[in-house]
Amino acid sequence: MRQRYRLSHGGRIDRDRSLRFTFDGRTYEGFQGDTLASALLANGVRIVGRGFRLHRPRGLLAAGLEEPNAIVTVGRDATAETNLKATEVELCDGLVARSVNTWPSARFDVGALLSMPGSLLGPGFYYKTFMWPGWAVYEPLVRRLAGLGRATSAEDPDSYDTHHATCDVLVVGGGPAGLSAALAAGARGEHVVLVDADREFGGQLLGADAAATIDGMPAQTWLTRTLGRLRECPNVRLLARTLATGYYDHNLVTLVEQSEIRADEARGRGAPWLRLWKLRCSRVIIAAGAIERPLVFPDNDRPGVMLASALASYLNRYAVLPGQAAVVVTNNDGAYDVAEALVAHGGHPVTIVDTRAEVRAELRSRLASAGVRVLSGYCVLAVHGRRRVRSVTAAPCDGAGVVDRLRAVKCPAEVIGMSGGWSPTVHLFSQSGGRLAYDPVLAVFRPEHARQAVTVVGAAAAQFDLEACLAGGAAAGGGSAPRSVGAAPTTPAAAPAGQAIWRVKSSQRLAGQWVDFHNDVTADDIRIAAAEGYASAEHLKRYTTTGMAIDQGKTGNVNALGVLADCTNRSVGDIGVTTFRPPYSPVRFGVLAGRRRQQLFVPLRRLPAHECHVRQGARFANYGSWLRPECYAQPGESLQSAMRREALAARNSVVLFDASPLGKIEVKGPDAATFLSRIYINNVSTLSPGAVRYGLMLAENGGIIDDGVVACLAHDHYQVCTTSAGAQRITAWLEEWRQCEWPGLDVVTLPVTTQLGTLTVAGPLARTVLGRLGTDIDLSPRAFPHLSVRTGVIAGIEARIFRVSYTGELSYELNVPAGHIAGLWEQLLAVGGDCGIVPMGIEALMLLRAEKGYVHVGSDTDANTVPDDIGLGHIAASRRGDFIGRRSLSTPEATRPDRWQLVGLESLDPRRPLPTGAQCLPARDARPPVRPCGRVTSSYVSPTLQRPIALALLECGRRRMGEEVHLYDLGTRHVARVRSPVFYDPEGTRLRG
């Protein structure tokens, strides 16, 4: 329980508010203001994870989002969230965290014993090791040993929000550069949004020691004042705990904002915990700072080896001194401040190992007076201590990193801070399409040329000097800085002087030198990859997996390229860098989905008479995002039997069907007939008012895209009826042709699918039922024949009545304003009671149309089916003039003699209906896989005919009437006889009745 490594004073923590939490099952205590990482460090927990491949014990490397080792799962069961970095998890009371990829815990990990020998897991091991007999054999084993956290399979209990917004200036990063940019932009009256991933603004200032000053005042005072001034600006919005995750085209930046309240509190209130911002910005200022690079030396992954800046952050911000004896390994001046801070907080002894032969005399004497030993021209040869570091062996090295073992010295070290220089956080800039340039002096990739309205300032633009950061930020915020970089890069403290040493070399064997901690990639792996020919940045990444997964190369990227350059005698600039892709850090799927989940994922539309259907006992299903009755099952009735009962009612008495989703488009204007004659394969110009025609629409490739009827209401006014599935698509199709191809035609279209509901009354008694409603329309067959439309009043409602039939029975489609549909539905059921009227679902309708051989576009046809394939070639053949798709009907492909044609199939075994989707075999004894010569497109058991029926597309089908075909489906075989697709009433006397 005791926080052994916590300092008694200092830090941005509240010692009066202690918080209990557990990690890998053990209970610890931390303070308000801690992260999980800082609290673990305060409690002396050194091993926080295991290496991805080799399961070596790992400690904290960083204090920020770049942490590659401390990957944890927070929470339990449904609320568990995995693959979080311990450095991004704010400590709260009762927090439960577990390390990932370890069992039973990070401290004692069985995986370390069981894991495959290192030689098997070399670079490219996926490609090399598992060639025979196949990856599938090895995958389960490798997946268990490798990999990170396991996601919960329970439903996500959190809720999320999405926010679409615009701003004048987005400032990413609330360090000195970002703050001064926001101040300057705010002063201009611009609408500014300032975001920072941390819960506090300040960036590096939060981890700076107390002596730092800005504008002559302590840095912490400057920070407080600046934030105060920003909060007074009504046009500046400050978003803490908000990460800019991606930079997309036309200055769209995505942000993920985390609520101030705890996740479980938000859950309890049903409030969104995370919010996704899609922010469209007039300009963006990136002040995302820089990430310190590790140095590559033997055993640099031992628990206790961390970035020097992380050490400073834990010391200054969280008041944690992880060990008394300390070694700072560096190639630049910046880490000297960390050594001084260690001494100031009681560190002893403190040693600096500097790979540079020359160190400024002023620095050397300053550190000497603080009691720090400086070994210049040295690098680390070995780190001692497997589970926690105890000491370091340093040895002199030359400029290429070759060590002189004979002059090695040993230094005590409970903690090691390392600094290989700083890499500007260029991810967002790179995502924006900006070009990076390698700066060999600073050994960094920095922004060079911007493609969008973005300016990069501060350390993100390789300005490592505080004054330059403040000035660069102010210039960019004030609008005076050019795009791309705010000012020239600066080369002060943090830059390595002289050539960087990318790795340690010796004539004798050295321990592993880690480059990418997250993906467990060493300098040796990179050497091997290069030797095997994977010497480009893109190849190296895929072969060794460096820079992948959660980490995305935050700490390892430049070092990997440096080692590759070193191995292949090239410069880093010549190798270049892989493209950075969003997101910068992992984003929950939930926040991307936002509110679009469950019922809101694809909102279901309800029929205007939905409540009526519910009362009738409808079984609903999703048909093209309409919630429609598939049948009206009586108590104890199955879908199959309900469907049969309803179909028989249509054949014998009368049924009522809600066809409201049928697509309905009004087409009006002097050129309406000309327009529609180009859309349909049919000639619409010859329709007279009151007449209806069945028509097909084709795509330009000749394939059928929709069918339905078109009604002539007046010589310049038509109603186009599309399939329910095609309603929106065909509306758009008509408009595209009208606006883009034939703007000269005087015609307008108007979709009225949801304005007009449609009820179908079908069956031998349909006319009787309709007549009882009271109408001014003459319903007699002579006055109102099949394929005609009449407008009038029925049951007191203005209606457009179509006499058309998809069932093969006498049938009327009543189009009335949607608001009248429910009332009309009830009236029809009431007046039809003694005729035996029953409501019919969509499944019975599909059965009835199959009996009649009417195609269902999309089921019995596909994108390549032309009119002749379904027996309607004569319509197009007799046409004059052009229509969409016409030319395609005369191509060699469309006129091949062996095209698949619509036929009926009769199973030779009446007890075995043909499965829909069964493939027709070219011969009786054909053994799949063979090229099929047809397929079953619809199959039902006909209650009227009392046997199974099927429709199929069959090669040369119309010439094969009476032949037997052999079919195959999922291992079963069937035999069927080819026949006409019209199984019922081929003369059509019933529908004309």
Added chain:
Amino acid sequence: MLLIHCPYCGPRDETEFTCAGESHVLRPQPPEEVTDARWAQYLFFHRNPRGVVCERWCHVLGCGQWFNVARDTVTHEIRKVYAMGEPRPEV
């Protein structure tokens, strides 16, 4: 995500629009005079250039109007938005 300036509604997100491919593709006709090769060219062979392409877009979740967009396929920069029927601009 592109920001497209609909000539009728102003700047809107790409998700409100649909794109139907290259503009200024002449539909060959009358059908009886068009060769198979010419028709195949029209149906299947498109320029797909690296650089500026003129496409037709529809503000389908807004005003429903079609218009032309000259877009750079490398940078995604929109050079010009112009009405249906206007000639291909010099960009």
